[in-house]
Amino acid sequence: MRRLLLVLLACAGSPAMAQTVGREPANVGDAAMAASAYHDSGHYEEDLAAVLNEADAWIASEASRHPKPAVVMDIDETSLSNWPVIRADRFAYFPNGPCDALPKGPCGWAAWEKSGKAAAIPGALALFRHARALHVAVFFITGRREAERAATDANLRAAGYAGWSGLVLRPDAARTLSAAAYKAPARAAIEAQGYSIIANIGDQPSDLAGGHAVRGFLLPNPFYRVP
Structure with missing residues (x-):
């Protein structure tokens, strides 16, 4: 009798268990293999190029419409590859x-x-140089800490970037600010200098959140997430 009761209870519980199966997230190991395959297949570079080409065309079409046009670029997985x-x-x-x-x-x-x-992402470097040729100011806003300014500056120059108008890094004392919480105000500060940010380019949704740009361009990055 006791065994029968246990069987009945197990059967009664099975529908509830069946309902939880669909909530299981993607297997982390499978996701890592898929991300590596995406990178190595060449599709990652193709998708990067597609977005960067679209951004480049947009910048070329908008540059002459603003007295002080500017572009904001993130650094990691946007301008430089890690x-x-x-x-x-x-x-x-x-x-x-x-x-x-x-x-x-x-x-x-x-x-x-x-x-x-870190090496330059080719399409991003080409976009940077084209923007500068069009007399568009380029600002870098990054999640790297202020303590890394010298190394970051040197890395950008070594990778081929030269002639930018500003490099904004996260304050060393900031411990809890999300990327959006300090990047959006940083863009607002650029606008306060009289610039029109015609394009904001990043690989994280948080790079683009908060406005202060005519248009945002999100590059593919399945490798990590920055809130």
Whole structure:
């Protein structure tokens, strides 16, 4: 009798269990393999190029319509690629520690960024140079900390970027601000200088949130999320 009761209870509970199956998120391991395949297949570069070409055409069409046109660009996975550390860390994030064993990990992000070895994303560099040729001011607004200014400045120049109008980094003391919480005010401060931000380009929705740009362009990045 007791065994029968247990069977009945198990059967009674099965519909509720069946309802929870659809709530299971994507398997993290599968997602990592899919992200690597997306990058290595060439589709990532194709999708980057498609958005950057659209942004470039937009900038060319809008530049002459504003007395002081400007473009805002994020840095990581927008202007510079961190793929060597992303792959070495297998999509994990290690803020601290050395980065001296690439292409093997682990690699600390702070050490990587201070090394200044990130390469330019080709389409972004081409867009930057075209904007400058059109006399459009370019500002970088990044989630990197102010303590990394010298390394970031040097990395941008080494990658081919030169002649930007401003480099805005996250204050060292800021611990809880989301990217949107300080990037939107940073764009507002650029507007306060009389600029019209005709394009805001980033790889995270938080790069574009908060307005203060005529148009935003979101680059693909399935590798990490910044709130």
